[in-house]
Amino acid sequence: MGEIVKKNLPIEKKEMTRDQAIQLFQQKGEKFKVEIIQDIPASEAITCFQHGEWLDLCKGPHVERTGEIKAFKLLSSASAYWRGDEKRDRLQRIYGTAFTSQKDLEEFLERRKQAEARDHRKLGKELDLFSTMEELGPGLILWHPKGARIRKSIEDFWRESHVKGGYEIVYTPHIANRDLWKTSGHLDFYQDSMYSPMDLDGQDYQLKPMNCPFHIQIFKTQLRSYRDFPLRWAELGTVYRYERSGVLHGLLRVRGFTQDDAHIFCRDDQLESEVAQVLDFTFSMMKTFGFSDFEVYLSTRPEKFVGTDANWEHATSALKQALESRKIKYEIDPGEGVFYGPKIDVKIRDVIGRAWQCSTIQVDFNLPNRFELEYVSDDGTRKQPIMVHRALLGSLERFFGVLVEHYAGLFPTWLAPVQARIISISEKVVPYVETILEKLKAQGVRAEADVSNEKLGSKIRSAELQKVPYMIICGQKEADQGKVSVRSKKKGDLGVMVVEDFISLITSEITNKN
């Protein structure tokens, strides 16, 4: 590379006809290039670029001369399937990047380093939040006490919001008779990612890969009336899906996870407003978690699907109407719907600009049909309800991983596993530290004391590294005055105040979820 750059060769564009190009690459023995050329529409020109001896097929554009490349670096290499098809040949792919100055390259590498520093797998270890281990098997998460504290805060908020939002909370088992999945049709579509059945008294039972059939069974326990709708049933439901070993990734892709699932059963005429309400709910919840940038996609009918044209048409237009009624900008994702209906996906943008798919809202007319759901309508006839599947956070594991990266481990106080750490300056003030600790705990603050035999600087460093939002420093001065010295992780030294003032400061931050 260095030599090519040094020679400062001009890079020349060469257009050629299809036949010339095919002949050229056939001579070179490059069967893949020949295949690409054959796929280029006749209306488009075929171009090659050349510098020195090197000639290759490329659409361009290129820099004018090789000397323009002042800095480059190879980043990684990996194998890829030809045309992304695992049944076809494999190619070795080399990833690299080039810049017009060494400084730009260094900045780029610095940004990568920063992204690495907020990697949830690294922080999960450093902050003692979660782990996975060989002894358990891949893709299965152990939530450590500190991770579990955060998860509990998320769940508490989630439940509270759902109850306020007109949902009922339900619970369902982790396994069920496999027939449920035969009826639902999931076995036909997703058998490969479902775990093998287990034999219980001669019946096949199945570890659940989703929660919907359970909610449907609750629906079926009564004869429903049009007056009952909408029924909104939500569950933090833990599901298990077999993910291929190569796709597992920290918390973002796992084999056992908890969906913040809900199913809304409603009438035709309620569909649009229900969807709109879910959209509002999604944005307001995400805002509380610190996300304000969104990308919205409407996914339409895929190649493999069930249901009638009329149903798809109706559901898709209801989703569209809901988006438009809320003046939400969205893009159409053609053919990316689920086999049973169209969907809206919401991606959130994190603080360094990466988009994460979390929320999904899916219309389903397959399951009501397959499970023969019905209700008594106002004219006394039996009708089929519409079902909406929705998850706001998606999976708690994944969402948690995204949160860790978004905040780089420095959680807002309401989520922080340790909200305040009380630090003693000397052994003499330990009893005072304990009274402060009790006061904070009594107000529901997640506080802990550091009375170890270390210097103040060292204890502060340790609290800083653990990203504790507040450090409460107690020395003889504070003990004498009955006050505390407050240091905020974000704002630094806040000075000395009476304990009650600190308590109202931190508790208001916690209740307001700032």
Add this chain to the structure above:
RNA sequence: GCCACGGUAGCUCAGUGGUAGAGCAACUGAUUCGUAAUCAGUAGGUCGAGAGUUCGAUUCUCUCUCGUGGCUCCA
């Protein structure tokens, strides 16, 4: 699942065909300290697992397993 690369102390990592070392953490002692690392000592490892080659394997070979980067996939 596929390709490539990895797994050494709790963590971050050196190292070697003759069974291993550092820093931090832990523990013990001294110190009682004012806003990002006090000092000293102690302990800690079947070198991911199994098999093979070898007089001898943590080191070489194979299989498995877990992880990492990609590909494909994600109800």
